[in-house]
Amino acid sequence: MALYESEHTKFMREWMAQHPQEQQEQQAGRALWWDKPQDAEARKRAAAAKVPTKAYYYQPD
Known part of the structure; x- marks a missing residue:
């Protein structure tokens, strides 16, 4: 069998x-x-500083 x-x-x-x-x-x-x-260490700091995304991105606060 030949592969494409x-x-x-x-x-x-x-x-x-x-x-x-x-x-x-x-x-x-x-x-x-x-x-x-x-x-x-930089990756760990970036992960800790990440802000969670809202369920509906365009919903006003």
């Missing part, structure tokens, strides 16, 4: 095979935007 693979996925696989240097560029971009060090 979109045209875009096929294109990207072929393109990445033809341009192996892009793997490094992709990893650098990910490190720039996503792979950030996590601070457990």
